[in-house]
Amino acid sequence: MQNDVVLSMRGIGKTFPGVKALSNVDFTLRKGEIHALMGENGAGKSTLIKVLTGVYAKDAGQIFIDGVEGEVSIRSPQDAQKAGISTVYQEITLCPNLTVAENMFIGRGNYVTVDWKGMEKKADEILTNLGIPARAKQQLGSCSLAVQQMVAIARAVDMDCKVLILDEPTSSLDDKEVEMLFGLMRDLRSRGVGIIFVTHFLEQVYEVSDRITVLRNGELVGEYEIENLPQVELVAKMMGKELEELGELKREETTTVDTSTPVYEADGLSSAACTNPFAFAIRKGEVNGFTGLLGSGRSESVRAIFAADRVTGGTVRMDGKAVKIQKPIHAMKQGIGYLPEDRKDDGIIADLSVRDNIILALQVMKGFFRPFSQAEAEAFADEYIKALEIKTASSETPIKSLSGGNQQKVILARWLLTHPKYLILDEPTRGIDVGTKTEIQRLVRKLAEEGMSVTFISSEIEEMLRTCSRLIVMRDRRIVGQLRGQELTQSNVMRTIAGGVD
Numbered sequence: 001m002q003n004d005v006v007l008s009m010r011g012i013g014k015t016f017p018g019v020k021a022l023s024n025v026d027f028t029l030r031k032g033e034i035h036a037l038m039g040e041n042g043a044g045k046s047t048l049i050k051v052l053t054g055v056y057a058k059d060a061g062q063i064f065i066d067g068v069e070g071e072v073s074i075r076s077p078q079d080a081q082k083a084g085i086s087t088v089y090q091e092i093t094l095c096p097n098l099t100v101a102e103n104m105f106i107g108r109g110n111y112v113t114v115d116w117k118g119m120e121k122k123a124d125e126i127l128t129n130l131g132i133p134a135r136a137k138q139q140l141g142s143c144s145l146a147v148q149q150m151v152a153i154a155r156a157v158d159m160d161c162k163v164l165i166l167d168e169p170t171s172s173l174d175d176k177e178v179e180m181l182f183g184l185m186r187d188l189r190s191r192g193v194g195i196i197f198v199t200h201f202l203e204q205v206y207e208v209s210d211r212i213t214v215l216r217n218g219e220l221v222g223e224y225e226i227e228n229l230p231q232v233e234l235v236a237k238m239m240g241k242e243l244e245e246l247g248e249l250k251r252e253e254t255t256t257v258d259t260s261t262p263v264y265e266a267d268g269l270s271s272a273a274c275t276n277p278f279a280f281a282i283r284k285g286e287v288n289g290f291t292g293l294l295g296s297g298r299s300e301s302v303r304a305i306f307a308a309d310r311v312t313g314g315t316v317r318m319d320g321k322a323v324k325i326q327k328p329i330h331a332m333k334q335g336i337g338y339l340p341e342d343r344k345d346d347g348i349i350a351d352l353s354v355r356d357n358i359i360l361a362l363q364v365m366k367g368f369f370r371p372f373s374q375a376e377a378e379a380f381a382d383e384y385i386k387a388l389e390i391k392t393a394s395s396e397t398p399i400k401s402l403s404g405g406n407q408q409k410v411i412l413a414r415w416l417l418t419h420p421k422y423l424i425l426d427e428p429t430r431g432i433d434v435g436t437k438t439e440i441q442r443l444v445r446k447l448a449e450e451g452m453s454v455t456f457i458s459s460e461i462e463e464m465l466r467t468c469s470r471l472i473v474m475r476d477r478r479i480v481g482q483l484r485g486q487e488l489t490q491s492n493v494m495r496t497i498a499g500g501v502d
Contacts (some may be wrong), residue, residue: 006031006066006194007052007163013060014047021047023386025059025220027213029163029194031066034185036197036205036226039215040238041294041459045198048215049165053080053087059491065163086156090168094152096141100127100134104155125155127169139275146177150184160434162325164188165196171295182208199293201284201476202231202498216240231469233499239494260284263318263453264305264336264422269314271304276478277313280305282422282453287444289456292497298457298479299341302424305455306331307334307337318421332365337415341426341457345409355381355395358413365418384413389439405436412440422453429458439469461490473497 007029014022018068022044029035039045050056051442052063054076062071065083074080094103101123105114111213123136124311132150142150149169156164166185170178176301179359185195185208197209205212221237229237262281270277276408278301282288290298293330303309307325316325318334325331331338340346349357356382366372371487372380380397388409391401399410408428425444429437444454444467456467464471465488473481481496 003031008064009048009052009061010064011053011061012048012053012058012063014056015059018382020218022051022058025215025218027220027416028223029196031162031194032189032192033210034195034197036199036209036212038199038205038212038234038238039217039221042217043215044218045215045239046092047218049087049167052163053077053085053165070419084162085165086161086163087165087167088152088156088169090171092157094140094148096139096148098140099136100138100140100143100151101136103140103151104136104158104346126158127151127279130154130157130187132184133180133318144177144178146173149173149181153184153188157164157193161193163194163196165198167198168200168295170199170201171393182337192369200214200293201297202234202293203476205234206231211229214238217420222502232495235494235498237292248401262317262443263319263321266305266316267315269304269316270312271300271307271309272312273300273303273309280472280479282455284421284453285448285451286470287448287454287456287468288470288472289458289464290472290474291457291461291493292474293466294459296497298474298475299426300477301472301474301479302338302426302455302457306336306424308338308340328362332361332418334420335421336424337418337420337422338424339411339426339428341430343404343407343430344409348407350400353394353396354390354399354402354410357382357399358395358417359411361414364419380417381413384417387416388413388443408436408440416447420452422446422455423447424455426457427459428456429460429463437463463494465490465493475499 005028009025009027012022013026020220025048027048047056051058052074054074057075062109063074065196068083072083076084095106101120104123104126105119115317119135127134127136132147134147134151140148143151153164165326169181173181181400189195199205211223211225212234213223214234216238260283262283265281267279268277269280291302292298300309304311307330308328311326316323323334325334349360355377359377362369371477378395384390385392385395390413393408399407402410412428428440441463446455448454455466458464470482470484471493472479473483473487473493475497480499483492483496
């Protein structure tokens, strides 16, 4: 292994039943560098990290660590720790009820004979040396999230880590806290620690990283020096496109601005999960969409519209009239429907029948103390099973027995039964067959022609271009542009996501 290389992974492969998660992936980390590991959802980033940290056993390939003779065998997180590999995850895994010092040294001694004063003195020395604004005797829970992240990093550094993995460390931090964390990362880089930085924030990658490795569909796309990979090219590589090869979808829509009163309009809207306030409006019969890389804030934005996350600010109007939407039931009563991104966890109720899943939203609006009769429920279910061609033995069939595409149709039926003015569809075609995808796209256009307003979100840009007449482009949880009419091309979308940087 080269003198400046602290970690070398060669030909890494990992297969799960029916899925090849990693195929012949190489990754190299140098001493004293911050190396961004990038890729969209399903690219293989998490699997590669879990192989490196001993959570998963690799099926193929070799791992070499600086200072260790030959190939390293990492079969558990303990093996990784002994090899000098430490990980700080997005979710803090320390104990907020313990002191900072206790968190830094937990699991590294016998509590009967521990030298408490010595431990606290050493903790304060480490904190001071790394410039972390915390004290050894301070309860960890009293510290900000950023400081808690830094304490977790201090613990890893004190354990003589050679490789520090930071998995989405800035996702819950504000701008000042991010800068504080970046200061610590730069300090550790200067001390020779190799840092693997996993993030969805493009601007942060270019602010702090030295090199970038891109994965896509479990395969290595390439490894690049930061100065040799403009943001727009990074976006293209992550999405599997080459700018010069993009076929543009020509559109016939007029670019005339619709001046009618919006069906829904928000100003300064924010939520506990979407910290940056945004403005948004949609008009009758319009199909628009939020687009951006995973983690850009597209799902958080529509969840704020539906109040699926706690609303923290902003004003909302429906048909020009001010309304208060603080809970999903408020949104439903204003005529808003929402098909969530995570069908299994947030959409279906697996053990209930198709019929009960279909009538659920309408029953909530009516009130559970005023249940529909059996005949009414059956009529509603039969109507939409037929209208959407849901393949099920009967309305009594448990929804968990249906295919993914048919489960998605059931959730669509649930909201169509409420006759919404405005329907939000977040990844409605993910994980379903091509035929059902086409059916859903046609249904969206038909609903718009009938006057319904629809917001459509998909990870596939081509699908967004086929379905939407206007795209709201997001990056780092902010709206960075809007495209409509002749502007709706793949290259324009990617350039806007990348910040217009060529």
